[in-house]
Structures are given as C-alpha cells and as structure tokens.
Amino acid sequence: MSHILPSSSATLVAPAARASGLTKTYGSGETRVTALDAVTVEFARGRFSAVMGPSGSGKSTLMHCMAGLDPVTSGSARIGDVELSSLNDRQLTGLRREKVGFVFQGFNLLPTLTALENIVLPLRLAGRKPEAEWLDAVVATVGLADRLTHRPAQLSGGQQQRVAVARALVSRPEIVFADEPTGNLDSRSGAEVLGFLRDSVRELGQTVVMVTHDPVAAAHTDRVVFLADGRVVDELHDPTADAVLDRMLAFDSPVRT
C-alpha cells in the first residue's frame, strides 16, 4: 500500500479504481510478452492522475485492463468495489457503459452522428435518458454548445476530442480513463482538451486518469504514476513540469545494468 497516509480526507474514501497484483501477458511460448507485471495502484476519487512511462511500458494495457476493455491474466482490477473478473460479459458491458468513460487518442466518434448524438450514444445504448442539467454542464464545460448539430467531419481535431471527452463524461462515470487524449492534437487544441479534463475534475468532481508523454500536461494533474517495463516505479504528488521532466530523464539514463 503506497499511500496509506492520506494527503487529504478524501483519500479515506474507497478509491475509484484499484489494480492489485495486476499481471497481463500477451501471446504464449516464445512470443509471450509481459505487458504488466504485478501492478498495484489506486486512483482516488475526485482526483486527476497521470500515468507516464516509456513507449511499451504498459500504460495502454493498464488503462484497458482497469477499464474492463481487456481481461487480466492474474491479479485484480476493481472499479469502486466491483471486481471486474467477477462479472460476466453482459455485466461487464453494463459496467463499462455506466461506470467508466474512455477517451482514446483517435477520437472514435461515429461519423454519421452529430456531436450531440455522439455524446449521448453511451446513455442511449444503456437505455438511459441524459440528465438535462448534467448534459448542459458537460457541454458547457467542453465548450461545445454551438457545435452540437455538427458532424465529426465538420469539426476540428480539438473539437472532435472535446466531443469524445463529453461522451466519456455524460454518464457520470465513476472514472474516466484517457489514453494520450492530446496525442493527435496541435498544442493549442491539446491544451484546451487538457483544460476540460481538469475542469471536469475541479468543477464536476470527476475522477480522471490520463496517459501522457508531456510533462506540461502532467503538471496539470494531482499525481503522476510512472511505469517502466510493466511495473510502477515511482510517483509524484502535485507535480511540476520540471519535476516530471527530471524524473523522465532519470529513467532514460541507464542506471542499472
């Protein structure tokens, strides 16, 4: 247990998500790859966390396993107090729709639907109606009020990713996982999307976990968890861009043989 000492009383509440001894291997025999090696990590409710690490260190695998998009090989992944491996396929689909938001690097919007239709799609699939007030708050937070009838092709990359962020937030999920959400955006659009993710935490009380390579993006978060070779190797609280950069450079230099 790495943070049994709470930095605020909020930490005393059960975490929004937790991985415990989470191991994930792909393939078998000689081609077997251990993407995650007994990872234990918690993400506190109402916090904005970053996951960083070199390419291939297991960041996407961790997001996918914790979001229930990919089964774990051993160990456990929980959303709130729900152990994902205890769910059957139908229950897992339900949990993903209701309790988890996911933002991918390539926006994953449906081209034939308007921005608004894309945003409310997860709710429609779950047979739920959007709560008008929450929908308004989400749309206002991501700054899309005057773009709701546009289709993805009529929107810039930044606007499309804001639609994807709104879609991830609309069901009021327990947690939003965002895998390099600004990776395909120019720096201005990236900063906007980052600002909206942060506002969703500060103003809407969301819990967000974001994979990023960018120390400046990471500095917007409350905490950075560093992965290397499928393991958690360090973390920083209330990170500054300089501190994150120092830590990244330390990993890049060969400290072990």
Ligand code: ADP
């Ligand atoms: P990151 O997101 O940090 O770049 P990933 O989680 O994508 O890392 O990958 C971690 C390791 O798992 C890498 O060695 C990658 O090649 C491997 N990997 C990821 N997905 C698959 C897959 N579907 N099949 C086989 N190997 C995979």
Ligand code: MG
């Ligand atoms: Mg990745």
